[in-house]
Amino acid sequence: MDSDLREMRGVLQGKLADWVCRRFPDGASSQWWLSIFESLEASASPFRELAPDRRAEDLNLAAEAILVAVKLGGVRSAIGAYWMLRVAALSLRLDPPVADLPQILTPDGSAAWALRQIPLTRERTIEESETRKSEHLNAGKEFYAPVGGEFTLTGEVAFSGLQDVELILSALPWVCSHLKDKEIESNVHSWLEIRGSL
Template identity: 55%
Template sequence: MGIDSDLREIWSVPVEQIAGWVARRWPDGASPQWWLAVFESLEVRVMPFRGATSNRRADDFKVAAEVIDLAVRIEGVRAAVGAYWMLRIASIARRFDPPIFDLPEILLPDGAAKWALGKFPITREQAIAESEIRKVRYDNTDESFYAPIGGEVNLPSEVEFSALQDVELIMWALSWISSYVEDEEVDREIHAWLELRYWR
């Protein structure tokens, strides 16, 4: 069964049964690559250029929100990746005029931002400290840091992402919806994080 047939199956089951379908399809857990392929297809599905009824669009967004949230809940992807995609889908929902009614709370600006803010792997203070350490490391690096020209490059079998990279990923995505957030507390927290961009 390939990704196309998987997607058809996902769209054919009720939203509340998607988690059960994924568990049966991938009893040992789906790979991050599979989840990302699904996320990308979800994004295309909810794009404004696709002709669909308002009810169909609302259903598509509900499926997207459930799948992304599920992937994070069962640790199919890193929480930061899920936050990035949830904010990405939420920002697409903002493009519709007239707006889409009956969107899940998690795809409204306040809901998406609040959910994403809970996915930062470290505190702001830790992010500042990590950023300073990285800057010092880069400033003091020698030739061994760079790949040899014409030489053999050994890549790790699995790429490791630092907590700081995940922070930057979420911060980048938060900027897409920050101007639409109405909750003052959420807005303050977003801007407190976004201000870290100037610490470099």
């Protein structure tokens, strides 16, 4: 993975998708993508002594990697949104600030992109949340995994749209207080208002 990251740092901006497709003809796993995001986040951390140019390069690469991962289907859109907000929040903690960050790593840019990744309307989110609460309240013992016994998952684990909404909403507060665009701010707040009732 370290060698992959070194190679990625040498890829021209805008060419990362081509590099990934050559490196992984059958597609990169979500675990590989997440390890790349985590490594770039750690590299750009404010607690590391790093030349400003290198930190800017890693932040730019993180943003591009997230966009490419979502585009190629390496991670779900909600995971991409979560990580974009996470990297944007990290960049807010840097002192001095990094110059020339891509728009998508600004609070407004990351929030606007994250909002576009939300798979449900607010109304549908509330409906699905109420359905889930009802299912949990009325569930029998067979609904839950056995305690202390063996449990095997069959097939691929499916994530509901509601879970994806919750993941994105968990990250929006990280940039919320730094939003400047009133329309984006209003939209974020209207989503966060329903978060506590889900």
